[in-house]
Amino acid sequence: MKTTKTKFLSTLLLAFAVVMASCADLSVQNTNEPTAESVLGDPANTLKLLSGGYYDFSTTIVTSWGVAMHMFTDQATSTNLFRNYWNFSEEPRLQLNNTTTYGATATFTSFFGGFNSSVATSNIFIKSIEVDGNSILDGATDITNDVLAQAYFLRGLARGYLGLMYDQGYLIDENFDAATDEAEFVPYTTIIDAAVADLDKAITLADASSTFTFNVMPNSDDVWTKAQFLDIANSFAARIAAGKARTASEAASLDWAAIKAYADAGLGGPNAQSTLTDFSPSNVGSSGEFANYLADWLNFIVTGSPYDDPATAEDDRGAGYNTVDVKQI
Numbered sequence: 001m002k003t004t005k006t007k008f009l010s011t012l013l014l015a016f017a018v019v020m021a022s023c024a025d026l027s028v029q030n031t032n033e034p035t036a037e038s039v040l041g042d043p044a045n046t047l048k049l050l051s052g053g054y055y056d057f058s059t060t061i062v063t064s065w066g067v068a069m070h071m072f073t074d075q076a077t078s079t080n081l082f083r084n085y086w087n088f089s090e091e092p093r094l095q096l097n098n099t100t101t102y103g104a105t106a107t108f109t110s111f112f113g114g115f116n117s118s119v120a121t122s123n124i125f126i127k128s129i130e131v132d133g134n135s136i137l138d139g140a141t142d143i144t145n146d147v148l149a150q151a152y153f154l155r156g157l158a159r160g161y162l163g164l165m166y167d168q169g170y171l172i173d174e175n176f177d178a179a180t181d182e183a184e185f186v187p188y189t190t191i192i193d194a195a196v197a198d199l200d201k202a203i204t205l206a207d208a209s210s211t212f213t214f215n216v217m218p219n220s221d222d223v224w225t226k227a228q229f230l231d232i233a234n235s236f237a238a239r240i241a242a243g244k245a246r247t248a249s250e251a252a253s254l255d256w257a258a259i260k261a262y263a264d265a266g267l268g269g270p271n272a273q274s275t276l277t278d279f280s281p282s283n284v285g286s287s288g289e290f291a292n293y294l295a296d297w298l299n300f301i302v303t304g305s306p307y308d309d310p311a312t313a314e315d316d317r318g319a320g321y322n323t324v325d326v327k328q329i
Helices: 002-026 036-040 043-061 066-072 082-089 106-131 144-165 188-208 226-242 248-252 256-264 293-298 310-316
Strands: 168-170 185-187
Touching (some): 106 144, 144 188
Antiparallel strands (some): 168 185
């Protein structure tokens, strides 16, 4: 009996020693973990981090989950139950299901999370430059305001689309301290006002710079000249400011003169600074690689080709998976 107990105790101690040794091996310092100093102290790393914020925004704005939004706003039609599409197409409209067990929660969370992630990234740069007083040098060239303009542009875009899509949201700025401050919801009108103010700041900073180039899109070939950036930023400002209205009375109260001024200075406007007349994240200086999953999913064909001659290949014409309504075209 004593022998059995001794063997059991020895085995237990050995197992405990192995576990402790394993834990010790796992508790090692990650020497490759980036720090704020290593990222913000190197212009190349700085632009990569900011590019990550634009990646979040760019992929969110064209996510395939936008298909449900198109259906809910009567811009597309589907009888599919896949991703609960029918919930957003059925009429009379169903109440939105925002429970955690709903099968299509990403319809709501993907946009909220992606845009707020972009806001968080832009706040890192705005805080570093405007609160902490840091500068960013590319060799001997001070590009601080160039980076700051791109950070404000990112935050303005992300805030703008949050305000356009949601009734309420967070208005987190560069002074927010997650350790001591508590985020509170504010109405969409406040978020849109802040978004337009950010875009104004970006436009002012870029316009005043002699070195400005927009070069932080996910596609490294996607570089915009200052003139192109100013046109694009003004067009976004016009879109977001005009989208603030959700009722006829709200539309009547908008500053349409200011909105027209943005549009006139935007793409194809009389005060535009570039020759660019339309825009997508892949048609300005890039080689065209950009995964627009929203357009992809909206244009799926179930089978066959829609261009077949119905007189000779009627059974092979196929059909749209998520039919885009004619009024949108």
